[in-house]
Amino acid sequence: MAYKIQPMNFSELASQPHRRFNPLTREWVLVSPHRAQRPWQGQVESVPPEAAAQYDPNCYLCPGNARAGGMTNPAYTETFVFDNDFAALKPDTPAGEVQEKGLLVARSEAGRCRVVCFSPRHDLTMARMSVAEIRHVVDTWVREFSALARDPNIQSVQIFENRGAMMGCSNPHPHGQIWANQSLPNELAKELAAFADYRQLHGTTLLNDYLDLELKKQERLVCANKHFVLLVPFWAVWPFETLLVSRRCVSALDELHDEERTALAEILRQATVRYDNLFRTSFPYTMGFHQRPTDGAEYPEFHLHAHFYPPLLRSATIKKFMVGYEMLGMPQRDITPETAAQWLREVPAQHYLDLPLPPISAR
DSSP states (O other): OOOOOOOOOGGGGGTSOEEEEETTTTEEEEEOGGGGGSOOOSOOOOOOOOOOOSOOTTOTTSTTOBOTTSOBOOOOSSOEEEEOTTOSSBTTOOOOEEEETTTEEEEOOBEEEEEEEOOSOTTOOGGGSOHHHHHHHHHHHHHHHHHHHTOTTOOEEEEEEEESGGGTOSOOSSEEEEEEESSOOHHHHHHHHHHHHHHHHHSSOHHHHHHHHHHHHOSSEEEEOSSEEEEOOTTOOSTTOEEEEESSOOSSGGGOOHHHHHHHHHHHHHHHHHHHHHHTSOOOEEEEEEOOOSSSOOOTTOOOEEEEEOOBOSSSSOBOOOOTHHHHTOOEESSOHHHHHHHHHHSOSSOTTTSOOOOOOOO
């Protein structure tokens, strides 16, 4: 059955089911805002903060402790980086391929996996670290990216953090990971193709034009400073997904100057504090930077950005799942990106443990 397409007002997106296009991946997400009005009988309470010691003698990431692989951590005082003892990628993987009728295809994949301990303190999260402490993490990311990018066998460097047990994090000590591949991972490859096509068509970068649009509309902005903007993207899949974009079009962390590195630390703290304050809990998420490939080529179309993918839906205990239609058809969400941005924008910028807030009622 053919439908005649009629122009929609943006105001209709708050009440009518519709699809939104993600220009980075060129995929769609189904938005069903009317479903957010349905009765909710699930849990909505916050959870009490867990008490954690600054040092845990049983933690394999704390200073001076033995790791599972047999090495002993130094008595580090800022950040500490080491090769993952149980790495998913190995630099000495021999080259090889399986190929049968184009249906059974496999190729070897070499690379390196690094672990970045953000702080010697076991009880911190990024939301509870100072801007100066996060700046040490940013500088460490820059050094690691630069060093791995010089390896001729590495084509991409993925810097990311899995925060919280809900996201599969096996150790609460504040840390992230760096995986360096000899090939381009799927998500980076999709974005790179979209960026290249957009630049060829428009002569500008996709994220630069998108950021200009969002700054004019202001609807989905969460917070910003002189050098970075945090917003809920128009095409967000996860309920409180955010996109962190540099105002200046740089292709990777190694191009940031001193003031921009500090600004990045500031916006990362802002983002994580606002997440924690939303449901008064240590908010779980996966966060990661997308940067240019490291094969030595020029990528003027690429624009540095980071994605936050948090799983919480309505409270500290209710998680968003990808099930049913979402696994078989396309992702779907009920809370609109505009509403999510408003909630994140309106929570205090000071952490709730430092400035007690009244309990958050059911949304």
